[in-house]
Amino acid sequence: MLHRGQESTDGTGGGDLAVPMAWLYAEYIADELLRTGDLMPPTSFEFRAGRDALALTIFLSDTGGELPGIRVVSQMETWLSLTAYDQPWEDWVRARMAQLAAEAARSGGPAPDLDLASAAWRWLEETELLAPDLDAVPGSLVSGEDDGPQVWTPAWQLGLPLGHLAIHLF
Template identity: 85%
Template structure:
């Protein structure tokens, strides 16, 4: 039996603490992809949005429960297709979260991995970041700098998703 402060990675139940290894691994992969892409400072909210959107994609795309055993290179195409601009990513996340939650309830409740994924999804949906208006019509005058031009409050996932997609391309 484990005592308070010890952790189990096998989810053997019995009141033991379980380490959410699949979520931590997804978060690690996402962070490394973004750091490698060097798209923005790792301390920025934009970086966090990109990391969280990408980690959520990586975690939810692991339908076989084999995340800790995957090879990143073999999954890049899947992650690229899921994060592409023309894909309904938000709907896909909602459906996968609902499916995984229903499965978890059948076996006794959400695992810590799923709880962290749900908290991340809430943050991505509820947090808004001030960002350039990507839907603004270009060509209205002089060339604008990065800090110029229209800005809008955008849900964090709308900013993080294209950053994650670009980081995968740059890998």
């Protein structure tokens, strides 16, 4: 909640509350893309994984600090290329997070956007979701498995293709 005199959205208004507008906007865009694609129920962990992976992509690709003023359609090609199957997305996220953390440490100010992005990244890395085993040998169904073999997969590995597909469907 903002208090009188704390109207800043970037931590420069003299108050001690910085509103993480860039992260919130990235999360909003990701949420809208996934809801429009209607790929998963919004209450599912898979949806959250897709939203967080896509929000991280959107937030971390904003190298000029222009996120709240961007035109979504103009950035879709960038987001598609970053989330493509053959791209080292995980390495890119780690490198960008480290770069932003170093910049925040140099500035010495609050970094609420980075804090929320870091929390999302931690959840994506540490959480595993049960997903179809795409590497399973065809016809190797175990009796009683209607959907085929499944494996525990890091949430980001499930969320990233969902985010990519949501961008395509927009």
